[in-house]
Amino acid sequence: MHLQTxxxxxxxxIRENLIGTLEELTCVKVxxxxxxxxxxxxxxxxxxxxWDVLIVDLFLKQGSGMHVAQCVKRARPNxxxxxxxxxxxxxxxxxxAQLGVDAVFDKSTEIDALVDYCAHQCFRVAxxxxx
Numbered sequence: 001m002h003l004q005t006x007x008x009x010x011x012x013x014i015r016e017n018l019i020g021t022l023e024e025l026t027c028v029k030v031x032x033x034x035x036x037x038x039x040x041x042x043x044x045x046x047x048x049x050x051w052d053v054l055i056v057d058l059f060l061k062q063g064s065g066m067h068v069a070q071c072v073k074r075a076r077p078n079x080x081x082x083x084x085x086x087x088x089x090x091x092x093x094x095x096x097a098q099l100g101v102d103a104v105f106d107k108s109t110e111i112d113a114l115v116d117y118c119a120h121q122c123f124r125v126a127x128x129x130x131x
Contacts, residue, residue: 005093010035010061027122035065049075058085
């Protein structure tokens with residue numbers, strides 16, 4: 001059982017470290033990545049029902065992670081959108097909540113919380129599949 005995940009992050013070092021950490025410590029399987037809004041939206045449209053979690057940075061090489069979160073139409077009710085960024089404050093958290101983002105984590109202080117969130121989602125998916 002894997003948590004099918006797509007990572008939208010423009011910094012290659014952060015992207016690779018994040019993928020390595022999540023795949024090592026949780027059941028996350030990264031299906032693909034994107035550094036731009038346009039590429040991310042194309043991938044999401046093509047794979048509408050195949051992903052479980054989107055991990056989105058706010059500032060991308062082109063476009064905005066906030067706009068990605070706004071544009072995503074979930075094909076299944078259990079799909080989760082997670083923002084993972086260095087630019088988290090109360091107004092960003094509020095805007096993400098308004099857009100239906102499921103969780104928001106600060107890259108500099110909340111990596112452990114993101115890992116815990118993904119581990120919990122792994123458990124949730126396993127429970128759903130067992131039922």
